[in-house]
Structures are given as C-alpha cells and as structure tokens.
Amino acid sequence: MTKLDLTPVEEPHSSTLLSKVIAQGRYETRITMTNGEQLLVSIILPLLALTGLFVTGLFDTVEGPSTIDIATPGILALSVLSSGLTGQGIATGFDRRYGVLQYLATTPLGPIGLLLGKVVAVLMVQVTQVIVLGAVALLMGWSPNLAGLGTAALFIVLGALTFTGLGLFIAGTVRPEATLALTNLLWVILGAIGGVVFPVADFAGSVVIDYLPSAALGNGLRSALIDGSFDGAAFVILTLWGIILSVGTIRWFKWR
Amino acid sequence: MLSLTNVHRDVPARAGRFQILKGVSFDAKAGEVTALLGPNGAGKTTTLSIAQGIDKASSGSVKLLGVDPFRANAGLRSQVGVMLQEGGLPMAVTGERLLFHLARLYQAPANISALMDRLQIREFKDRQIRRLSGGQRQRLGMAAALVGRPRVVFLDEPSAGLDPVSRLIVFELIEELKAAGVCIILTTHLLEDAQRLADHVVLIREGRVEAAGSVEELTATDLRPPFTFRLSRALTEQQRADFPSHLTLVEDTSSSQPAVWRVNGIHGPADLHAVTAWWLRHDLMPSDMGLSGKSLEDVFWELTTHDKA
Structure with a gap:
C-alpha cells in the first residue's frame, strides 16, 4: 500500500489546457456513450428522420440528385445538432442544477476546458453517428461525392463547436427546465425550417435562414457531399457563429 | 492564506435587498483548522462560497493565497481543494473514474490509489455515485477535494451523515492535513466537532461574526463553571x-x-x-x-x- 502524501504543492500546478481538454473529452465521451437517453437523441432520432425521408421520397425530382443523396448530408447535420445542442445542453443543464458545475468551477478545468472537452465528446459521438447513419444511408443507395469528404469533416468539426457552444450557452444562462424545453424546441425548429435537412431554396423569402448556423452547416455538408464543392459563404457564416457562441458561453456562463 | 475583511453579501428581496452577510471578517492560517460555527441559515455556506470565489461579495475584500478568488485562474484553483455541502458529484460515473479524471487536471496530484485506501473508498469504487450512501458520497467528496494536494481546503459540513467509523477516518485525515501544513476551513453546526478539530473558531450568527478565537479563548471568557x-x-x-x-x-x-x-x-x-x-x-x-x-x-x-x- 502506497503511503498517502498530502504535502501541499507550493506552486500552481494546473495541467496544460490541451491535457485538460483531452482528459475532459475522454471523460465526457464515456458518460455520453453510457447514457441511453442521450444516445437515443443522438442516433435513433436522426435515423428515423433519414428513414422517413427515404420512404417518402420527398426530394425526388426527375433529373436532380436522389432523395437519399440530398437527405443524408442534412441528417448528418441534424445529428450534430442532436449531440451538441440538445445532448450536451440538457446534460449540462442538469449538471448545473445538481451542483456538479459548481464543483467543477473549483477545479483547474475552467470554462474553456469544459467547453472544449464537451466538443471533443460531441466529435467522438459524431464518429459513431457518421458510421451508423452513413452505413444505413449507403444501404439505401446513398452515393456521396468522395471529393467532398474532407470538407464535410471540417464542417462537422465547426458545427460541433458551434452547437455545443449554443447548448452550453443556454444551459449556463437559464434554468434546467427551460434548457430542456429550449434545446428540444430549437432542435425541432432548426431541424424543420432552419435549413438543416430541407434546403433553404425550398422556402419562399428565406434570406434570413441562410445566415443561421443550422443552414450554414446543412448547406456546407450538402455542397461537399453532393457536388464535392466547398461552400465558402457557409464556411464563413458557421465560423463566425462558432466564435460568437464560444466567446458568449465563456463570458456569460454561470456555474451555478 | 485566507483573509476576509468586512464582507457583505445581499440579494434582491421583495422589499429592497436582503442581507445574508453583514460584515464578516476573519483570517485562516496554514497548518490550522478554522471552523465556521453557527446555526442553520447563519450564513456559513455563503461565507464559504465567497471565500472560494464561487460567489461574489457585494462589498468588502477577499484574499485567497493573495488574490481575489472570484473567477480566479486555473493556477489558483490547482492550489485550493473544495468539498461542497451537497457534494456536487456527477451521478453517472463511478467514484474511481471521477478521482482518476480529476487527477488529470493537475500536474502533481495525490496518489489516487493511496487516497482511496485512506478514505476506504475501494469497497465502493466501481459503483455509480447515484447508488452510494450519504456517508460514502461524503468520503468521496473529501477525496475529490484532496486530489490536487491543495494548500487550502474548504470542507462544508465534513461530518454530516457519517457513521462513527467514517467520522473517525475523516477526522484523522483532517489532523494529518493540519500536520502537513494545509490551511483547513470547515463549517459545522456541531459544537463537538468544532471543539475537537478547530484551532480557531468563528461563531457566525445572522450574517455576523459573534465571536472568534481559539476554543480555549472562547471558553475562558467566564471562569466560573456552572x-x-x-x-x-x-x-x-x-x-x-x-x-x-x-x-x-x-x-x-x-x-x-x-x-x-x-x-x-x-x-x-x-x-x-x-x-x-x-x-x-x-x-x-x-x-x-x-x-x-x-x-x-x-x-x-x-x-x-x-x-x-
């Protein structure tokens, strides 16, 4: 049995931000992966939406890409919203209610460490989501443009940062019950008319929607996976949202 | 190590503002146990939150290791250990996982294995925290506060809900921390705990310090025993x-x-x-x-x- 040494460390000895983010990321990933309800939101719901679109053939046109080719990038975008906005938002809201955040505030983790740790966890869940949703879509006849895979990955990382930022921003500023309602509501609204799944051109007078992070993520992924192209405007819009929401979260986040 | 000077804290109330703290001042030194003692609702936990920098004083000054602890950086956090009254422990993880995770936030953490042995956490280390008893959570909370081998430790009601054996383990550990030169600040509403552990007692009532001093000083104010x-x-x-x-x-x-x-x-x-x-x-x-x-x-x-x- 090793002897317990509790001699105080005289100098500040917080780990580097990178090690803290990796540690928090590993820890959060494990919690998310073992949380049934959250996995349901993250994988099953987008899967249902994908199947629904495939069965109804909603986007089918005579000449353009098939429904599954249009729908899959949007569903991947929707799954980013699920794990980032809804999943982490709700989990963080309850952590705040039960004093877990208050405890974390007394450790060297810090708000940046917490946010980035959660982004890492969302990306880890995202890998699972891409594999599951991608495999099902391939079975349904999805043929992604391989030239756009790298761009798609970039948009997913940016989307994870932006929507985890939004989830934490809500969780860190309003009550947990309100967080639960708000993040679910946003998921439904943004998912339905925020340009995530349904391309914005389908709506009349949808100029505003194009500037939402949801549309930017959906458009970026569709351009990448349908045409293999890089949507510069969507990239700039999403990056700006990512910066605004991260800074806002770190600035206004309440630990209790 | 910790110094509070004329700390006030008020919150908005229906009519004007309600004063939780009305001028609290005290110092806590290294190698000593400072006990904040007072009835429920006296302002002990608020005082502690302000001293830790989780809450902000409305006026007055707080210095923890020489700096204002409110929104302090990771450097200060790495030298201060905190055990909250309601634990603040995440429910979905096991005690062992939590402790090993916390250890990664520090460059020179305590030996987790030895810490678990010392607080007898090993017997329930693989159980999710939601399934632990109050006393087990209490010991885990204490371990979490000590992971970073802190210079200052805050313990909010450390003996609440402990069975006699756990209580002895926790008390011995507090004595050991003291001997190692750690500055310990704890709250309690149990007089015997304060009498047993504290070098310095700060009696708080209705947001004010009623009396402060060593146990001997406080009890020597009147030499005529009843x-x-x-x-x-x-x-x-x-x-x-x-x-x-x-x-x-x-x-x-x-x-x-x-x-x-x-x-x-x-x-x-x-x-x-x-x-x-x-x-x-x-x-x-x-x-x-x-x-x-x-x-x-x-x-x-x-x-x-x-x-x-």
Whole structure:
C-alpha cells in the first residue's frame, strides 16, 4: 500500500489546457456513450428522420440528385445538432442544477476546458453517428461525392463547436427546465425550417435562414457531399457563429 | 492564506435587498483548522462560497493565497481543494473514474490509489455515485477535494451523515492535513466537532461574526463553571427562598423531569459548601450532580440566545 502524501504543492500546478481538454473529452465521451437517453437523441432520432425521408421520397425530382443523396448530408447535420445542442445542453443543464458545475468551477478545468472537452465528446459521438447513419444511408443507395469528404469533416468539426457552444450557452444562462424545453424546441425548429435537412431554396423569402448556423452547416455538408464543392459563404457564416457562441458561453456562463 | 475583511453579501428581496452577510471578517492560517460555527441559515455556506470565489461579495475584500478568488485562474484553483455541502458529484460515473479524471487536471496530484485506501473508498469504487450512501458520497467528496494536494481546503459540513467509523477516518485525515501544513476551513453546526478539530473558531450568527478565537479563548471568557444537580421532587417556595442569597438558582427548562437545577456564581469550595448545607437543612438528596468546565456549547448558547431572552 502506497503511503498517502498530502504535502501541499507550493506552486500552481494546473495541467496544460490541451491535457485538460483531452482528459475532459475522454471523460465526457464515456458518460455520453453510457447514457441511453442521450444516445437515443443522438442516433435513433436522426435515423428515423433519414428513414422517413427515404420512404417518402420527398426530394425526388426527375433529373436532380436522389432523395437519399440530398437527405443524408442534412441528417448528418441534424445529428450534430442532436449531440451538441440538445445532448450536451440538457446534460449540462442538469449538471448545473445538481451542483456538479459548481464543483467543477473549483477545479483547474475552467470554462474553456469544459467547453472544449464537451466538443471533443460531441466529435467522438459524431464518429459513431457518421458510421451508423452513413452505413444505413449507403444501404439505401446513398452515393456521396468522395471529393467532398474532407470538407464535410471540417464542417462537422465547426458545427460541433458551434452547437455545443449554443447548448452550453443556454444551459449556463437559464434554468434546467427551460434548457430542456429550449434545446428540444430549437432542435425541432432548426431541424424543420432552419435549413438543416430541407434546403433553404425550398422556402419562399428565406434570406434570413441562410445566415443561421443550422443552414450554414446543412448547406456546407450538402455542397461537399453532393457536388464535392466547398461552400465558402457557409464556411464563413458557421465560423463566425462558432466564435460568437464560444466567446458568449465563456463570458456569460454561470456555474451555478 | 485566507483573509476576509468586512464582507457583505445581499440579494434582491421583495422589499429592497436582503442581507445574508453583514460584515464578516476573519483570517485562516496554514497548518490550522478554522471552523465556521453557527446555526442553520447563519450564513456559513455563503461565507464559504465567497471565500472560494464561487460567489461574489457585494462589498468588502477577499484574499485567497493573495488574490481575489472570484473567477480566479486555473493556477489558483490547482492550489485550493473544495468539498461542497451537497457534494456536487456527477451521478453517472463511478467514484474511481471521477478521482482518476480529476487527477488529470493537475500536474502533481495525490496518489489516487493511496487516497482511496485512506478514505476506504475501494469497497465502493466501481459503483455509480447515484447508488452510494450519504456517508460514502461524503468520503468521496473529501477525496475529490484532496486530489490536487491543495494548500487550502474548504470542507462544508465534513461530518454530516457519517457513521462513527467514517467520522473517525475523516477526522484523522483532517489532523494529518493540519500536520502537513494545509490551511483547513470547515463549517459545522456541531459544537463537538468544532471543539475537537478547530484551532480557531468563528461563531457566525445572522450574517455576523459573534465571536472568534481559539476554543480555549472562547471558553475562558467566564471562569466560573456552572454547578448542576438533579432532584427527583419539585422544590417548594420555602425551600427556594432559603437558598443562599449570594448564589442564583435557576431551573434548566430544557431538561425533562426530574428537574435539573443550575447554580450560577460558584467561585470556590465555600460556595459549594453553602449549597450542600442548604440540601442538609431541607433533607434534599440529589440523584445526580456535576461541576463541569464551560464548553463551547455554553458559549454558543449564551451568544445565540442572549438578545432573545
């Protein structure tokens, strides 16, 4: 049995931000992966939406890409919203209610460490989501443009940062019950008319929607996976949202 | 290590503002246990939150290791350990996973394995925190506060909900921290805990420091110990009237039958003799009697009831 040494460390000895983010990321990933309800939101719901679109053939046109080719990038975008906005938002809201955040505030983790740790966890869940949703879509006849895979990955990382930022921003500023309602509501609204799944051109007078992070993520992924192209405007819009929401979260986040 | 000067804290209330803290000042030193003692709702936890920098003082100054702890950086956090009253532990993970995770946030953490042995956490280390008993969570919370080998430790009600064995383990560990030169600040509403552990007691009531000092200093303020005795029968008016007039006889109303009587003003053996002579005159035989030194409890009662009487 090793002897317990509790001699105080005289100098500040917080780990580097990178090690803290990796540690928090590993820890959060494990919690998310073992949380049934959250996995349901993250994988099953987008899967249902994908199947629904495939069965109804909603986007089918005579000449353009098939429904599954249009729908899959949007569903991947929707799954980013699920794990980032809804999943982490709700989990963080309850952590705040039960004093877990208050405890974390007394450790060297810090708000940046917490946010980035959660982004890492969302990306880890995202890998699972891409594999599951991608495999099902391939079975349904999805043929992604391989030239756009790298761009798609970039948009997913940016989307994870932006929507985890939004989830934490809500969780860190309003009550947990309100967080639960708000993040679910946003998921439904943004998912339905925020340009995530349904391309914005389908709506009349949808100029505003194009500037939402949801549309930017959906458009970026569709351009990448349908045409293999890089949507510069969507990239700039999403990056700006990512910066605004991260800074806002770190600035206004309440630990209790 | 920790210094609070004239700290006020008020919150918005229906009519104006409600003052939780009305000017709290005290210092806590390295290698000492400072106990914040007071009844529920006195402002102990608020004081602690402000000292830790989780909450912000409305006015006054707080210095923790020389800096203002509110929104302090990771460097300060790495030197301060905190155990919250309600734990603040995440429910979905096991104790072992939590401790190993926390250790990764520090460059020179304590040996987690040794820490778990010391607080007897090993027996439930693989259980999710939601399934732990109050005492087990309490010990885990203590371990979490010590992971970073802190210079300053805050413990909010460390003995709450502990069985006698856990209590002993926790108390021994507090003694050990003290010997290692750690500055320990704890809250308690249990007088015996303060009496046993504290080098420095800060009595807080209604948001104010009522008294502060070592246990010896606080209990030495009045060197005349009260003398108590228990009688199986009630005293008659005549018997009471005959009681030595230079002493005062009061019935301890807090005890049930048979009545306990308290004699104030005992200075020496002559006073005791006067009481026993009075017993002899009236053929009174006490079933119990005692002459005890003043306890922290007596001081506490005096301070917390004096202006209500």
